[in-house]
Amino acid sequence: MPRISIDEFEELIREQVPFITSLGARLEALGKGTATVRMAGKPEFLRPGETVNGPVLFALADVAMYAAVMSLIGRSEMAMTSNLNINFLRPPPMGDLLAEAKMIKLGKRLAVLEATVFSKTVEGEPVAHATGTYSLPPESRK
Amino acid sequence: MPRISIDEFEELIREQVPFITSLGARLEALGKGTATVRMAGKPEFLRPGETVNGPVLFALADVAMYAAVMSLIGRSEMAMTSNLNINFLRPPPMGDLLAEAKMIKLGKRLAVLEATVFSKTVEGEPVAHATGTYSLPPESRK
Amino acid sequence: MPRISIDEFEELIREQVPFITSLGARLEALGKGTATVRMAGKPEFLRPGETVNGPVLFALADVAMYAAVMSLIGRSEMAMTSNLNINFLRPPPMGDLLAEAKMIKLGKRLAVLEATVFSKTVEGEPVAHATGTYSLPPESRK
Amino acid sequence: MPRISIDEFEELIREQVPFITSLGARLEALGKGTATVRMAGKPEFLRPGETVNGPVLFALADVAMYAAVMSLIGRSEMAMTSNLNINFLRPPPMGDLLAEAKMIKLGKRLAVLEATVFSKTVEGEPVAHATGTYSLPPESRK
Numbered sequence: 001m002p003r004i005s006i007d008e009f010e011e012l013i014r015e016q017v018p019f020i021t022s023l024g025a026r027l028e029a030l031g032k033g034t035a036t037v038r039m040a041g042k043p044e045f046l047r048p049g050e051t052v053n054g055p056v057l058f059a060l061a062d063v064a065m066y067a068a069v070m071s072l073i074g075r076s077e078m079a080m081t082s083n084l085n086i087n088f089l090r091p092p093p094m095g096d097l098l099a100e101a102k103m104i105k106l107g108k109r110l111a112v113l114e115a116t117v118f119s120k121t122v123e124g125e126p127v128a129h130a131t132g133t134y135s136l137p138p139e140s141r142k
Numbered sequence: 143m144p145r146i147s148i149d150e151f152e153e154l155i156r157e158q159v160p161f162i163t164s165l166g167a168r169l170e171a172l173g174k175g176t177a178t179v180r181m182a183g184k185p186e187f188l189r190p191g192e193t194v195n196g197p198v199l200f201a202l203a204d205v206a207m208y209a210a211v212m213s214l215i216g217r218s219e220m221a222m223t224s225n226l227n228i229n230f231l232r233p234p235p236m237g238d239l240l241a242e243a244k245m246i247k248l249g250k251r252l253a254v255l256e257a258t259v260f261s262k263t264v265e266g267e268p269v270a271h272a273t274g275t276y277s278l279p280p281e282s283r284k
Numbered sequence: 285m286p287r288i289s290i291d292e293f294e295e296l297i298r299e300q301v302p303f304i305t306s307l308g309a310r311l312e313a314l315g316k317g318t319a320t321v322r323m324a325g326k327p328e329f330l331r332p333g334e335t336v337n338g339p340v341l342f343a344l345a346d347v348a349m350y351a352a353v354m355s356l357i358g359r360s361e362m363a364m365t366s367n368l369n370i371n372f373l374r375p376p377p378m379g380d381l382l383a384e385a386k387m388i389k390l391g392k393r394l395a396v397l398e399a400t401v402f403s404k405t406v407e408g409e410p411v412a413h414a415t416g417t418y419s420l421p422p423e424s425r426k
Numbered sequence: 427m428p429r430i431s432i433d434e435f436e437e438l439i440r441e442q443v444p445f446i447t448s449l450g451a452r453l454e455a456l457g458k459g460t461a462t463v464r465m466a467g468k469p470e471f472l473r474p475g476e477t478v479n480g481p482v483l484f485a486l487a488d489v490a491m492y493a494a495v496m497s498l499i500g501r502s503e504m505a506m507t508s509n510l511n512i513n514f515l516r517p518p519p520m521g522d523l524l525a526e527a528k529m530i531k532l533g534k535r536l537a538v539l540e541a542t543v544f545s546k547t548v549e550g551e552p553v554a555h556a557t558g559t560y561s562l563p564p565e566s567r568k
Binding site: 018054062078087088 | 159162186187188198201220222223226228
Binding site for chain 3: 438442443444445446448469470471472473474475479480481482484485488503504506507508509510511512513514517
């Protein structure tokens with residue numbers, strides 16, 4: 001079982017990361033080292049080309065990886081993104097977006113993950129792909 | 143002289159990228175291939191550790207590079223981030239943030255830039271550093 | 285079927301990329317958008333810590349992605365890496381290394397792939413993970 | 427003064443990183459947090475397009491950043507690249523290449539640097555730009 005529950009993670013976000021809450025991102029599924037976050041499109045996310053802007057896709061990938069980290073090490077809100085590399089693959093239209101994160105390597109001090117963002121409007125192919133490194137707080141290293 | 147003015151860029155953002163407007167980011171300076179964007183800290187940007195969250199720093203670096211692209215090729219809102227790699231160097235406290243972008247290589251189809259984000263509260267050292275690739279719209283390639 | 289054969293790809297490398305040939309990297313498998321490259325460890329690849337150095341792992345991931353590109357668009361030696369982001373996950377000991385590349389998104393002008401490098405000595409977990417963008421030559425865009 | 431000398435660094439490379447020695451890369455200058463590495467072009471580095479291949483440019487950027495790390499923390503051959511992101515900006519012709527590395531942020535456990543690679547044949551504009559994260563060995567953290 002994941003070492004944090006969906007409810008605990010959502011509460012942590014609601015109380016401590018208001019920016020993510022304001023985007024409307026919700027943790028939909030959590031496995032051991034995996035997490036799926038869903039977000040409904042909103043007109044205020046659009047940029048020229050009638051497509052969702054990059055920072056919103058970044059936020060979605062980042063929060064999904066943050067959840068996947070805690071699925072393995074338990075509640076550790078002090079985990080911090082130290083590097084994130086994102087490729088924008090195709091401009092997603094308005095509509096639901098899904099970020100699926102997966103642990104690549106969990107180390108003692110650093111965790112490396114990847115996240116793929118899908119548009120529910122353009123089925124099948126991903127709209128963004130990210131790789132992230134997270135520094136883990138000392139208390140989480142068991 | 144830059145090929146877009148600060149006013150034109152700010153109008154483009156106001157009309158077409160509401161998300162950036164909602165962050166309160168403002169273009170402060172524009173050179174030939176350079177741009178500086180400033181943003182005031184807001185409590186809703188904080189994440190655990192009383193520090194500004196990553197997506198906000200990403201947005202700031204991204205919009206500064208977007209402006210630096212247009213400083214050389216003129217108004218081209220269809221320029222799109224294709225890759226962005228960001229290193230978070232130290233957690234910035236609440237307070238003003240400044241992103242300084244600089245063109246590294248302007249090609250016909252792609253532009254590569256870097257942006258450094260500074261905290262006005264912790265003078266001197268950068269809080270984030272990003273490198274971005276932007277795909278340029280055909281009409282801009284003169 | 286892949287649009288280039290293993291023999292054709294190996295011949296291209298032998299004739300035109302002597303550096304890769306000198307590393308002893310060989311294309312072992314090729315699918316539609318996938319490629320596996322194998323390389324035997326050599327003492328001259330070691331760096332402090334008795335581990336294979338980063339540039340060799342980079343070369344392996346890069347050539348596997350180059351092959352995976354051609355598996356979908358056919359022989360196109362003018363495909364070029366435009367961006368490569370690599371995370372070194374654990375230091376691989378001497379011994380066989382395997383790079384497995386997979387297409388994430390094939391566009392008209394750019395292809396985005398990922399490659400995972402495994403050590404045959406430390407079974408199971410990856411030693412490096414890379415994401416790469418390749419610019420495709422015009423003649424290949426059919 | 428830098429905390430390692432050019433001679434000490436070159437000796438370390440000669441004795442412990444034979445791959446870099448075989449490329450013919452030499453440390454040309456060293457400052458506090460900066461390093462310049464030069465390499466002569468060799469026919470065996472070429473790839474299709476009569477241009478120097480990516481792994482060689484990667485190696486050059488990587489070793490320059492490795493030297494710049496030691497310029498600040500002293501001899502620490504166990505410093506290891508944990509992430510390296512490289513943008514290939516234009517294909518460099520045969521001829522001398524120069525990599526200039528610069529520290530962006532030196533932390534206790536991680537250092538973040540950038541390196542720009544220039545071709546001495548195509549004056550002025552860079553041929554590659556890299557950003558790297560290095561994990562620092564415990565003994566170096568004073």
